[in-house]
Amino acid sequence: MHAPVPKLTLGSFLRSIWKIMAARPQVPPALEGNAMLRTILQRRSARRFADRPLPEDAFAAILEAGRLAPSTVNLQTWTFAHFTRPSWQSTFGRSIPFKAARAVIVLGDLIRSRELLDTLTPSPLVFYTLAVMNASLAAMNMTLAAEALGVSSVMLSETGRSGLLDAGYLRQTLCLPEGVFPLMTIAFGYPARAEQPMPPKLPLEEISFSDGKYHPANPAVLDDWLEQMTAGYKASFPFSSLAAQLKVYESKIEQAEKDLNKMIFSRDGIA
Amino acid sequence: MHAPVPKLTLGSFLRSIWKIMAARPQVPPALEGNAMLRTILQRRSARRFADRPLPEDAFAAILEAGRLAPSTVNLQTWTFAHFTRPSWQSTFGRSIPFKAARAVIVLGDLIRSRELLDTLTPSPLVFYTLAVMNASLAAMNMTLAAEALGVSSVMLSETGRSGLLDAGYLRQTLCLPEGVFPLMTIAFGYPARAEQPMPPKLPLEEISFSDGKYHPANPAVLDDWLEQMTAGYKASFPFSSLAAQLKVYESKIEQAEKDLNKMIFSRDGIA
Numbered sequence: 001m002h003a004p005v006p007k008l009t010l011g012s013f014l015r016s017i018w019k020i021m022a023a024r025p026q027v028p029p030a031l032e033g034n035a036m037l038r039t040i041l042q043r044r045s046a047r048r049f050a051d052r053p054l055p056e057d058a059f060a061a062i063l064e065a066g067r068l069a070p071s072t073v074n075l076q077t078w079t080f081a082h083f084t085r086p087s088w089q090s091t092f093g094r095s096i097p098f099k100a101a102r103a104v105i106v107l108g109d110l111i112r113s114r115e116l117l118d119t120l121t122p123s124p125l126v127f128y129t130l131a132v133m134n135a136s137l138a139a140m141n142m143t144l145a146a147e148a149l150g151v152s153s154v155m156l157s158e159t160g161r162s163g164l165l166d167a168g169y170l171r172q173t174l175c176l177p178e179g180v181f182p183l184m185t186i187a188f189g190y191p192a193r194a195e196q197p198m199p200p201k202l203p204l205e206e207i208s209f210s211d212g213k214y215h216p217a218n219p220a221v222l223d224d225w226l227e228q229m230t231a232g233y234k235a236s237f238p239f240s241s242l243a244a245q246l247k248v249y250e251s252k253i254e255q256a257e258k259d260l261n262k263m264i265f266s267r268d269g270i271a
Numbered sequence: 272m273h274a275p276v277p278k279l280t281l282g283s284f285l286r287s288i289w290k291i292m293a294a295r296p297q298v299p300p301a302l303e304g305n306a307m308l309r310t311i312l313q314r315r316s317a318r319r320f321a322d323r324p325l326p327e328d329a330f331a332a333i334l335e336a337g338r339l340a341p342s343t344v345n346l347q348t349w350t351f352a353h354f355t356r357p358s359w360q361s362t363f364g365r366s367i368p369f370k371a372a373r374a375v376i377v378l379g380d381l382i383r384s385r386e387l388l389d390t391l392t393p394s395p396l397v398f399y400t401l402a403v404m405n406a407s408l409a410a411m412n413m414t415l416a417a418e419a420l421g422v423s424s425v426m427l428s429e430t431g432r433s434g435l436l437d438a439g440y441l442r443q444t445l446c447l448p449e450g451v452f453p454l455m456t457i458a459f460g461y462p463a464r465a466e467q468p469m470p471p472k473l474p475l476e477e478i479s480f481s482d483g484k485y486h487p488a489n490p491a492v493l494d495d496w497l498e499q500m501t502a503g504y505k506a507s508f509p510f511s512s513l514a515a516q517l518k519v520y521e522s523k524i525e526q527a528e529k530d531l532n533k534m535i536f537s538r539d540g541i542a
Binding site: 025027028031033034036037039040041043044054058060061063065067068069070072073074076078080081082083084086087090091104107109110112113116117121124125126129130132133134135136137139140141142144146147148149155157158165173174175176177178180183184190198199200201202204206208209210211212213214216217222224226229238246249250254256257260261268 | 301336351386388411414440
């Protein structure tokens with residue numbers, strides 16, 4: 001595909017897989033006994049679920065965590081489309097991705113805040129950004145409420161035509177009015193297998209600064225990370241590659257760019 | 272200001288305050304004993320902090336929750352600018368908002384994902400949206416890791432020139448390169464007072480649907496909510512009003528709209 005996705009040798013593949021397998025959340029020793037912290041730091045996206053239903057009250061508690069998430073000026077700029085297996089099937093004509101037990105499509109929703117703020121000078125990008133931000137806060141709150149109940153989940157932007165990359169399709173299927181847009185589907189269920197290794201995470205120094213000035217990235221660290229990403233992808237999907245997968249995304253991303261521009265800004269693409 | 276922000280009578284004020292005081296998280300009885308769920312549902316944004324430092328390892332665990340948050344294709348499109356009281360003072364020439372003990376400015380960061388995806392057709396709105404989404408997931412993960420340690424927090428978009436509405440100012444102060452933008456400051460500290468009432472939340476029926484089709488809002492429920500918002504604001508800030516506060520935001524929002532368009536899309540405003 002292109003230069004930054006590295007070609008793997010057997011040596012670099014094994015070295016990268018070893019690094020992935022060895023990585024652990026870094027918990028300060030004095031805090032290791034904190035069960036909630038451990039649950040948060042050990043959360044993983046699940047892609048295999050047990051064939052076991054989710055009790056109604058567990059799912060209600062998850063939605064309640066979405067409802068009570070923080071939001072800018074408490075505007076609650078979100079809507080949750082929630083599904084059982086049968087209602088997903090009848091809406092989309094297929095199963096919930098990864099055969100999960102329940103699903104929530106998290107939508108950014110500008111309609112209610114527009115009502116409150118309708119005399120302000122139009123600032124579509126600011127309000128769109130706040131809606132994306134708030135809906136994402138709600139998504140993470142739901143995900144961690146699920147973890148509290150032993151329920152795993154995965155956030156999907158693309159798989160099964162279920163997220164931002166399928167904005168136009170979901171707008172049509174869910175009859176979304178102007179100003180309402182899909183961010184992701186969260187698929188929920190009990191986990192079917194033991195915890196997988198963490199996807200390769202950049203070291204804290206690379207993604208943070210403490211001296212008030214942004215630092216450019218360290219290319220050697222980024223290269224190492226990208227090699228781990230490539231190797232990890234190959235280990236999970238031996239007959240594909242990260243580069244090939246990115247290529248698959250490409251056409252969907254192009255279409256989503258057009259659809260989002262229409263849905264949010266009523267315009268045809270960006271110059 | 273404008274029609275939707277209602278004028279309060281003494282009766283409507285008292286009725287609204289009573290509703291706010293009476294609202295509680297709705298926890299299914301069987302799950303009331305779940306400590307982590309309770310912590311998530313009872314989280315409140317804090318605006319008063321104890322004058323007590325945050326131990327280094329607690330703050331390290333909070334940042335670790337940011338680092339390990341989920342993100343689209345594991346791209347980790349975020350950077351965290353973190354501060355002590357002295358480093359905030361020397362960067363901004365004033366105290367951390369609400370005199371909190373520590374602060375993290377959560378930045379969306381498109382630079383690393385661009386490196387990986389630089390041969391894809393440019394789709395700035397999609398990648399911007401994903402960066403906002405992922406950085407917000409990290410923000411919520413940090414906030415809940417803090418709660419696990421008894422540390423309260425508040426996410427700020429505006430107060431103290433610390434968030435999205437100050438995008439241009441923060442870009443300059445933190446020397447942010449193109450493609451890096453501030454979303455919010457999270458101010459962290461031990462809480463100084465007992466839990467406050469919840470801000471008025473819309474009922475689940477109003478912000479969700481389960482039949483696969485988006486429903487328009489119920490105007491009566493929205494009016495009731497807006498009356499509670501107005502009353503709650505008046506109760507917290509007797510010498511101001513929600514309408515007046517929204518007016519204050521207006522000029523900042525207009526400026527932020529221009530700055531963000533330049534920072535993200537290299538263009539001057541939206542037609």
